[in-house]
Amino acid sequence: VRAPVCNAGGGWETASDAYNADVGAVSSTERDLLERLRAGDEPAFQGLVRQHHRAMTRLALSFVPTPAIADEVVQETWLAVIRGLDGFEGRSLLKTWIFRILVNRAKTRGVREQRSMPFSSLTTREDEQGPTVDPERFIADGEPFGGYWSVPPSRFFELPEERLLAAETRALIGRAIRALPARQQEVIRLRDVEGWEAAEVCESLGISEANQRVLLHRARAQVRAQMESHFAELVPA
Amino acid sequence: MSYEDLPCNDFVELATDYLEGSLTIEQRLVVERHLAFCAPCVDYLDQMRAVIQTTGTLREEDVPEPVMESLVDAFRSLHGEHP
Numbered sequence: 268v269r270a271p272v273c274n275a276g277g278g279w280e281t282a283s284d285a286y287n288a289d290v291g292a293v294s295s296t297e298r299d300l301l302e303r304l305r306a307g308d309e310p311a312f313q314g315l316v317r318q319h320h321r322a323m324t325r326l327a328l329s330f331v332p333t334p335a336i337a338d339e340v341v342q343e344t345w346l347a348v349i350r351g352l353d354g355f356e357g358r359s360l361l362k363t364w365i366f367r368i369l370v371n372r373a374k375t376r377g378v379r380e381q382r383s384m385p386f387s388s389l390t391t392r393e394d395e396q397g398p399t400v401d402p403e404r405f406i407a408d409g410e411p412f413g414g415y416w417s418v419p420p421s422r423f424f425e426l427p428e429e430r431l432l433a434a435e436t437r438a439l440i441g442r443a444i445r446a447l448p449a450r451q452q453e454v455i456r457l458r459d460v461e462g463w464e465a466a467e468v469c470e471s472l473g474i475s476e477a478n479q480r481v482l483l484h485r486a487r488a489q490v491r492a493q494m495e496s497h498f499a500e501l502v503p504a
Numbered sequence: 505m506s507y508e509d510l511p512c513n514d515f516v517e518l519a520t521d522y523l524e525g526s527l528t529i530e531q532r533l534v535v536e537r538h539l540a541f542c543a544p545c546v547d548y549l550d551q552m553r554a555v556i557q558t559t560g561t562l563r564e565e566d567v568p569e570p571v572m573e574s575l576v577d578a579f580r581s582l583h584g585e586h587p
Contacts, residue, residue, distance in 0.1 A: 309580065309584075312575075316572060317567055317572075320565075321565060338571075349575075349579050352583065398517070399517060400513065400516045415542075416544045420544055420551050424550045437558065437561060444562075460560065461563060462560060480524055480526060483520055484519070484520035487559075491551050491555045494551070494558070
């Protein structure tokens, strides 16, 4: 399932073809859900809330200073969604519409609370440059095989699934994500925690495809480094 | 470009673009040639895949009951009276 194409930020030639091919499938389930919501179907509404509430709260937190304000922003967003359902034209997916409302409100609120730019805009491109893997892991430039691994990646992915997916590992990933710059958190949460498509993330956050990939790459690379060192005793590099 | 033109420290920065399918055909060929000869970089990709898979298990759906109740109330008051 793909969302309509967003900003033409980086050569994503196939996205519009894919959208055209998928649009029928997307809109039939979407239309169905929308009709049920408009008809006052409470289980459908509860399902929608359950599906997105957590992600919305976490996302709001990257724009505003406190969890209490994030909760308020999410609450306001749901009320705006409830009020806007009848007017929603269905030109984007319901969820990207909801998240756009959320992001706009959270940004506005963030500016007001901090009397400055939103947190997201403060963490600038400094976080988006430089190598994502410790340069010490590679043979120095100028030496024979400069740039090739000197300490190769470990094979922690071969650990049994119960180890890899243990509560401890998931807690570690949660901490690693919370330590990321806000923009990277926003993207990795929607892409990898929520499982959204790239185009849906771009549309909700108002960023280009190219920027989305940079943020995703840096976020994943951080989580990777944390996981590798977490498992270093079991699986040395 | 050949295998030698793409050292591992450049490959790791292309890993996401590669997994996302956003490289040009030329870039993809260089990356795939590198991977054909470089087992550690294949391991790096497998690490990334494991990261993506594990991160995907963090999804949470629970909503505090009072929050859900107040939202359903608001929903009912606007959409509930339809025949």
